[in-house]
Structure formats: C-alpha cells, structure tokens
Amino acid sequence: MSDAVVKLTGLARSFEQGGVKIDVLNGVDLSIAPGEIVALLGPSGSGKSTLLQAVGLLEGGFSGKIEIAGQDASALDSADRTTLRRDHLGFVYQFHHLLPDFTARENVVLPQLLVGASRGDAEARADSLLGALGLEHRLGHRPSKLSGGEQQRVAVARALANKPQLVLADEPTGNLDEKTSERVLAEFLQLVRGQGSAALVATHNERLAAKMDRVVRLHEGRIE
Numbered sequence: 001m002s003d004a005v006v007k008l009t010g011l012a013r014s015f016e017q018g019g020v021k022i023d024v025l026n027g028v029d030l031s032i033a034p035g036e037i038v039a040l041l042g043p044s045g046s047g048k049s050t051l052l053q054a055v056g057l058l059e060g061g062f063s064g065k066i067e068i069a070g071q072d073a074s075a076l077d078s079a080d081r082t083t084l085r086r087d088h089l090g091f092v093y094q095f096h097h098l099l100p101d102f103t104a105r106e107n108v109v110l111p112q113l114l115v116g117a118s119r120g121d122a123e124a125r126a127d128s129l130l131g132a133l134g135l136e137h138r139l140g141h142r143p144s145k146l147s148g149g150e151q152q153r154v155a156v157a158r159a160l161a162n163k164p165q166l167v168l169a170d171e172p173t174g175n176l177d178e179k180t181s182e183r184v185l186a187e188f189l190q191l192v193r194g195q196g197s198a199a200l201v202a203t204h205n206e207r208l209a210a211k212m213d214r215v216v217r218l219h220e221g222r223i224e
C-alpha cells in the first residue's frame with residue numbers, strides 16, 4: 001500500500017481510427033502525494049485529457065493499474081467507482097459544464113447535498129468559496145449571465161466543494177484570456193493549497209505549469 005493520493009502503474013490506452021491502432025498512453029507511471037499540485041504538460045494530442053479521464057474513472061478501455069486513495073479502481077464495480085469518484089475527486093474542465101438552470105450558488109451546493117451535507121452547511125460553504133473567488137455579488141446568477149472567467153470560478157468552487165483529496169483539472173483556464181487565466185489559476189491554486197487537496201492540472205502553458213509544485217511531461221505516451 002502506498003500513501004499516494006493517486007498511483008498509476010503502466011497505464012495504457014489505445015484507440016482505433018480507420019483500422020489503424022494509435023497508442024495514446026503507453027505505460028504511464030505517476031504517483032501524486034497528498035496535497036501535491038502537479039502540472040501535466042504536453043502538446044495538443046499528447047494524451048493529457050485521456051490520462052485525466054482515466055484517473056477520473058470516467059471511461060473504461062484502459063490497461064494498467066489506477067489506485068486512488070489506496071484503492072485499486074480496476075478491481076471495483078461501477079457503483080463503487082462512482083462512490084470513489086464522488087468521495088475523493090473533484091473536476092474542473094476547460095469548459096465549465098455548469099448546470100444552466102441553476103444559479104452559481106446552487107451549482108456549488110448540489111454536489112454537497114449528494115454526499116449528505118445539510119442545505120445550510122452546503123450554502124455556507126458555497127458562499128464562502130464563491131466569496132473567496134470574488135463572486136459574492138453573483139451567487140444568484142445563472143451561468144449564462146456570468147462572464148467566462150466568472151463561470152470558470154464557479155466551476156472551481158464546485159470542484160472544491162466537497163474538499164476532494166484530488167482535484168483533476170483539464171486546461172481549467174484554457175478558454176480565458178491570458179490575464180484572467182492567470183488570475184483564476186492563482187485563485188484556484190490558493191484554494192487548493194488552503195484546503196490541502198492534491199491536484200493534477202493538464203495544460204500546455206509552461207508559465208502556468210511553473211506555478212505548481214511539480215511539472216510532469218507526457219511524451220510518446222509516457223511520463224518523461
């Protein structure tokens with residue numbers, strides 16, 4: 001047993017396109033310690049999203065071993081994988097994927113209700129997170145009434161709402177202008193550090209990557 005938040009051993013994934021097999025991940029080994037923030041760098045098409053999907057237990061078709069919080073995910077059935085994901089992981093995507101019919105606050109409250117928080121506690125936590133991200137005036141707004149940077153901040157608050165041990169972020173600021181992107185990333189890192197979560201953040205931006213605790217690079221389907 002390792003005390004890593006996530007431990008990947010020999011993770012592999014290939015796709016078939018037009019009868020041709022493409023090996024995207026080729027035996028990835030990676031361990032992330034509790035509270036460690038790791039940047040996953042690699043050019044477009046190098047497999048960053050594929051790797052995050054594997055760790056997020058969102059898709060099958062992988063070989064190798066994925067351990068999350070000491071549990072071997074491949075040995076779990078789909079219900080237990082869902083529980084593992086819900087209890088230990090948080091996600092931020094390049095596009096926010098917020099629920100359009102819910103307010104900013106409700107988008108952050110809902111995942112907490114799903115793990116049994118009381119409405120009062122969930123709202124207090126949502127308001128505190130959104131406040132820390134400068135959105136105290138936007139609690140009752142729906143996503144369509146928010147700017148791109150504001151939407152992404154709500155997505156950050158939602159991902160952190162349940163204090164996951166590991167936050168997975170796929171180009172979390174990829175669709176924002178450079179200045180907003182830097183600001184949202186700095187706020188994200190501060191909150192993640194503040195609550196002691198670990199994070200794996202895919203990016204192709206070297207400058208953003210340099211702000212994290214460790215940088216790993218995907219090259220030819222492996223971590224360099």
Ligand SMILES: Nc1ncnc2c1ncn2[C@@H]1O[C@H](COP(=O)(O)OP(=O)(O)OP(=O)(O)O)[C@@H](O)[C@H]1O
Binds near residue numbers: 024043044046050
């Ligand atoms: N479902 C799929 N079917 C076939 N090929 C796929 C599938 N998903 C990903 N791929 C291929 O796997 C490779 C890696 O894709 P992936 O999205 O993981 O890269 P990435 O590093 O995240 O790229 P980007 O930075 O552009 O988001 C690409 O060549 C892509 O075409």
